[in-house]
Structure formats: structure tokens, C-alpha cells
Amino acid sequence: MNDASLRDPGLLDSELLRQFPLPEPPEDADKDERGLALFIAGSRELSGAALLAGIGALRAGAGKLRIATSDSIALGLGIAIPEARVIAFAEGEEGCIDASEIAALVEECEGVDSLTIGPGMRHGPALATLIETVLDRGGSHRLVLDAAALGVLPPLAEKMRGSRVGAILLPHAGEMARLLECERDSVTADPLAAAREAAARYGAVALVKGSWSFIAAPDGRSFRFRGGGVGLATSGSGDTLAGIVGGLAARGADPLTATLWGVYLHGEAGRMLTAQVGKVGFLAREILDLVPGLMERG
Template sequence: MSEPEVLDVEWLKRNPLPHHSDDGDKEDRGRLLVIGGSRELAGAALLAGVAGLRAGAGKLQIATAASIAIHISVAVPEARVIGLEETAEGCIATSEIDRILGWAKDAQAILLGCGLQHGAPLGKLLDRLFETGLEVPLVLDAAVLGSLAERAEALKDWPGGAMLLPHAGEMARLLGTDRDAVYADPLAAARQAAERYGAVTLIKGEYSHIVAPDGRAVRFKGGGVGLATSGSGDTLAGIVGGLAARGADPFTAVSWGVHLHGEAGRTLSRDVGRVGFLARELLDLVPGLMFD
């Protein structure tokens, strides 16, 4: 199997983002639906949503816990925020699944997982979502990744294309192995996950590897240790979701997302400090790093 290509500016030029004309409107750049957030992790949905807008999505909808919906709505006035009933444990109630699926049908990309709580309701939401067979790109991260092992075949059949964004621990759960095995050969782990789940798969690290189900692979030298901070993964997921909403195919969306996220981290490492910058500070840099 061939070695991964280097993910750099030259690769990006050969694999550009969708071009949007100056006379286009927000409908042309797609609607991103973020399903995420909980009482304890409201910021995850906020970061992911704003990241999607910074990546160029035309519209943003955030489906989140009712207890935090008004707060997110005020913090992100650009978004339509949908408050959902919660269980006592902080999960989205199963009674809300039909409502969520109604919003999903009108989205150009769906991001699911940032700030959600593990539990049976999340598994039921995934099962119902996979049954719809929507031709919509699906970005899966955080809590959702722990619920995929028993749903690999259903995800593999998803017609809209799926993207997995695990760190090493989450990758180990996806593959039924341990962290040490993932650390020993992250590229092999990403290849295995891409094949098993039929999804473009990222494995994060000092060198990030991105693998498509058809075997294409790229490698990116990360943006520095400062990116290993709370909320950083949520910003990356939102960037990828925003690019997918704009019409980028899954492999392009993840590759560009990793590059934009890493370069924003590299810039902050230089201008702010090697460690100590905040995930939210990455977002304002993203538009200036994009080109088409």
C-alpha cells in the first residue's frame, strides 16, 4: 500500500474547496446542523457551531439541550438554536428524535457528538438516523464514537459519506484494541477504521493521518502541543462540518479541516505562546487561512 501524501499547500491547491461566486447567497454555502451540547458541556456545541460558520457554512442550526439553548442562542446570534428535552442524566430524550430527524433532512451536513452525553438515548438516535439513509455528509466525533462499534455495518451503508475524528483512545474503542496499539502504528489504525466503517478517518497526533475508504491517505505535521487543549477537538469538528456543508467531499473536508486547524494553532504558537492559547482563539484565524 502506498505511503500517504504530504498534506501541505501544494496538496490543497490540487484539491481545492468549492468556489462560491461573489453574487451567491448563504443558501449556496449550505446549512450545517450541529447536534451537540449538554448541561455540563454547553461550550462544545458553541465552539463547533462557530467553527462551522468560520469555515464558511451559510447557515447554522444547533440542536442542543433545552437547559442551555437560550444561552447558546445569545452567545451565537447567527445560529438557529433548537432546545431539546433532556433526561435526568443529561442525554437528549428519545421523544425528541423525530424532531431532530426533521431538521436533519434539510441540512447539507450534520455534525453529531460534540458535548453529548453517553447513554441509551444516543444509541437510539444513531439507529434512527442511520435508518433514514439521508444523502447528507455526516461528521461524527466525541461521545458518538463510543457507540459505533456495534453499528459499523449501518454506518458503512450511509449514502452521504461519513467522517470520523477520533483521538487515540477513541480509535482504540472503534477498533476494539488498546491505545498502545494505536500509538504504535496510527496510520494502520486509521486504515483499519476507514475500511471497517466505510468512513474517512482521522487519527490525531503530532502527525495526523487521514485515510479514505478507497485507500487514499495524507499526513499532516501537527500545529503544535498547544492544540492539545480543551475544546480543540470541537473546533476541528466544526471546521470539517462547515466545509462539508459548503459542498466539499468528505476526504477534502477532513484534510482541509486538519490543515486549517493546524495552521491556526501554529500561528497562535508563534504569536501567543507555545502553550496556553484557547480553543476559541483558533476560530478567528480560519477565514484568513482559506483559499480557493
């Protein structure tokens, strides 16, 4: 690694991705060899987030999908994604996970290859306790944190840096401001600096999403990606990205590789939909059908 690679962000494109190949399962691999992705996601009002994230993981090539979600939506989610095993948990106050469910959820994390927490969930003390317990327990899985999970992380920064779990943070500018305990304007003024600070503070690969997205790794490497167009600024788009990244991590991609590929696939799907459908108006769910083909093209 040279000084320039630490100072200047590399351009994320298909050429760069050749340096970060995805794990390829052998032709005779079974679904276990392609990885198990677990999502703790969704709430009574945001069931679609869990659906989009879960399908995203399968489209990214994960072999098995498990979703732990609110008991109020678990049955419908299981019907909507028949490929998934759906685990119901009780919601507590204000729609957050009930504290009594934490031990059982942590047990569900045993043996998974990636764990994604946050899409469609509600903030609350129990969510912070869940993440802290996951960090304390350790494990060999990759940890992807998105949406509500990001809002409870600042008190856990030291614990995250010391954890053996490889972590990925997927905030937009507002969520990054909460992670860094600063004003949103500070993030938008220099998103690369924000990504680098978050990567160092939390010991994780950190993304700042935007028209230009910036990715930083704890070792100092950083990358920039020209976004896939304004059409990606739509409800559910972030959930699809979290699902894609979680699925790639389940396949065995390290945190940086999973993030780079996830950002690229998500953005390139946005470019294709812009050409096919229009600058705005395509749906987040339409992103996911394009992912397998884009992975083949690289």
C-alpha cells in the same frame, strides 16, 4: 490512483490541497447556496463545545447554522451565537439526549447539507438510536461524528458501510481504540494502520489526531500531517476541528476534502498562535478567527 498512493501516506500541505479545491460560492450567492450546517451537540455541563463547533462552521464558510442542544443551555447558546437557529431538546438520564426527542431531531436533519453529531454530548443508548435512525433514513448530507458519537458506533459498523451518507470520523487515540475495540496502545503504536482499519470498517474518512495526524479514506488513500504544536492539546480544540470540518462539508466539500482542509486549517492556526502567543496558553476559541484568512491563503 497508483499503488504508491495506496501504500504510502501523502504529506498534507498547501501543495497537496491544490488537488482538493474547496467549492467556491459565486459572488452573488445567497446564504442558502453556501450551505446549511446542523450540529447536534452540547449538554448541561459542556455548552461550550456546541458554541465552538457552531462558530467553527461559520468561520469555515457555511452560510447557515442550526444547533440542536440541551434545553438547559439552549437560551444561553442562542444569545452567544445570534447567527444560529437554536433548537432545544430534553436531556434524559445522565445528561444524554432523551429518547422521546429522536424523531423530532431526525426531522431537523431534512434539507441540511452537513450534520455533525457528538461535540459536548453524553454517551447513552438514545444517542446510538439517533445515529442509527439517521443512517437508516439516508439523505444527501455529509455526516461528521465526533466525541460521544464515536463511542456508540461499533455495533453500527455494518450499517455505516452500507449507508449512502458520506461520513467522517474525528477521534483521538482513545476514541479510536473504542471504535476498533482494541487497546489505546495499539492505536498509538501505529496510528496510520488504525486510521486505515477504521476507514475500511466504517466506510468513512477516518482521522487519528496527534502530534502527527493520519487521515485515511475508504478507497485506500491516506495522508499524514505534522500537527500544529502542543498548544492545540487544549480544552475545546477538538470541538473547533469538528466545527470547521462540518462547515466545509456544508459548503459542498466531499468527506475527504473537508477532512484534509479541516486538519490543515486547524493545524496551521495552531502554528500561527504558537508564534503569536506562545507554545502553550492560547485558547481554542482563538483558533477560529484565523480560519478565513488561512483558507484564502490555501
